Amino acid sequence: MELDINELLNFSPLIKTFTFNAWIVSGFTPISRGSSLDYYINRPNGMKGYIINLTLRGQGRAKVGENTLQYEENDLLLFPPGVPHQYGRDEHSEYWDHLWIYFIPRPYWLDWLKWDKNILGIGKTRVTEPVKQAHLRELFYEVIRHNSDDAPLSEALAMNALERLILACFQLQPVSNHHAHDPRINAVCDYLNDHIDEELKVEKLASMVFLSPSRLAHLFKKDLGVTIYAWREQQRINRARLLIQSTLLPIFKIAQSVGYSDPVYFTKIFRKHNGIPPAEYKKRYEKMNNLPGNQTLKPGKR
Numbered sequence: 001m002e003l004d005i006n007e008l009l010n011f012s013p014l015i016k017t018f019t020f021n022a023w024i025v026s027g028f029t030p031i032s033r034g035s036s037l038d039y040y041i042n043r044p045n046g047m048k049g050y051i052i053n054l055t056l057r058g059q060g061r062a063k064v065g066e067n068t069l070q071y072e073e074n075d076l077l078l079f080p081p082g083v084p085h086q087y088g089r090d091e092h093s094e095y096w097d098h099l100w101i102y103f104i105p106r107p108y109w110l111d112w113l114k115w116d117k118n119i120l121g122i123g124k125t126r127v128t129e130p131v132k133q134a135h136l137r138e139l140f141y142e143v144i145r146h147n148s149d150d151a152p153l154s155e156a157l158a159m160n161a162l163e164r165l166i167l168a169c170f171q172l173q174p175v176s177n178h179h180a181h182d183p184r185i186n187a188v189c190d191y192l193n194d195h196i197d198e199e200l201k202v203e204k205l206a207s208m209v210f211l212s213p214s215r216l217a218h219l220f221k222k223d224l225g226v227t228i229y230a231w232r233e234q235q236r237i238n239r240a241r242l243l244i245q246s247t248l249l250p251i252f253k254i255a256q257s258v259g260y261s262d263p264v265y266f267t268k269i270f271r272k273h274n275g276i277p278p279a280e281y282k283k284r285y286e287k288m289n290n291l292p293g294n295q296t297l298k299p300g301k302r
Contacts, residue, residue, distance in 0.1 A: 008099075008141070023242060024158055026101040026144040031058075031089045040088035049104040050113060051079040052169070054140055058095030062087040064120040071124065074133050076169060078115055078123030085122065099140040103162060104238065107189040107231070110224065112170040125172050132172070139165040184209035185223045188216070192232050196239055197259040200232055236260070237273045244282050251278050 008028040031037045040063070055075050062069040062077070063086040070090060071077055079085060089096035105113060115123035127133050139161055146158035188205050205228070206216040220228050236258040243254045252263045255278075260266035270278045 008144075024101065024103045024143075024147055024155070024162060026099075026140075026147045026158070028097075028099050028144065030097045031095065033089070033094050038089055040086045042086045044084050046082040046084050047079065047102065048081055049102055050081060051077075051100060051102050052165075053077050053098045053100035054136060055096065055098045056137070057097040059090040059093035060087060060096040060098065061090040062120070062122060064122070067120050069119050069122055069124065074127045076123075076125040076127060076136070076172075078113065078125075078169075080113070080121065080123070083121040085120075099137070099144065101140065101143055101162060101165075105166075106159075106163070107193065107224075107235065108186045109163065109166055112166050114173070115169070116173045116175045125169060127172065132168075136165065136168060139168060182219055182223055184211065184216075185220055188220065188228070189224075189231070192228075193235055196232070196236055197257060199259075200229065202228060233269065234273065237270055240266075240270060240278065241274070241281070244278060245285055251282070254278070 008030075029037060053076070055071055055073050055077075057073055059070060059072045062071070064084060069077075072093075113123075115125060117124050127136060142161040143158050143165060146154050146161060149157075187209055191205065191208065192200070202213045202217065206213040209216065211219070217228060220231070224231055226234075240254050240258045243249055243257065244251075247254075249257070251266075255261075255263050255266035258266075260269070267277045270281070274281055276284070
């Protein structure tokens with residue numbers, strides 16, 4: 001299916017504005033020399049989530065410190081969290097049109113986000129086969145279209161399409177895709193996410209995957225880089241942030257729904273991860289999105 005550029009323009013910064021306090025944000029950015037979008041995006045501290053983009057036409061350039069990375073049509077880029085960067089149209093090209101998705105990954109995606117080629121901390125993959133080029137473009141478009149829709153299950157459909165896109169990109173990594181996470185760790189992560197409000201007992205988790213508690217703790221830290229408790233805490237705060245953005249629940253109810261019976265302790269943990277307490281986070285989110293005090297938008301819908 002050939003992408004309709006006129007339809008894609010509905011998802012560009014020419015038509016709408018974007019903020020990034022959401023699980024997923026996506027769009028199409030057409031840049032031509034001297035246009036209103038012809039400037040470098042500068043993120044000296046990187047982003048909290050990942051950005052993946054696909055160049056449709058022309059060339060772009062990313063700057064990391066004194067170094068540069070160029071990319072052109074059918075090049076995929078993956079910007080991991082915290083990687084400082086500037087990017088925009090390459091000065092030698094008349095255009096840089098690209099599709100992009102910003103996202104906070106589901107925990108079991110992390111191993112699929114390790115690409116073979118990594119330049120200046122940025123993953124890069126060139127897609128040469130026409131069939132694969134078309135398939136990736138369609139997946140990008142599916143994510144963008146669902147992410148901009150207000151229909152029931154649109155966010156779930158966008159995340160589903162994004163997972164298929166991430167897998168398709170991972171299949172292009174002949175080295176990395178042979179080193180996936182231990183499936184027992186994936187099973188533990190899935191269980192923790194499905195029971196996020198429950199007390200954590202490592203012994204129970206270990207028995208589920210037929211490991212000793214110490215062996216599970218070792219494998220978990222080795223695969224994900226953090227302890228089971230630290231990982232679960234991050235997932236709880238991620239879930240709380242999403243609920244603040246997308247529901248009318250009071251803060252103490254949100255705290256309970258993610259497993260914190262003490263609102264004061266929840267506020268302390270939330271501040272540790274976000275720099276501000278949950279009530280202030282809610283006010284800033286509403287102000288950023290021009291929302292009345294008791295109205296919230298579905299995350300990702302701008």
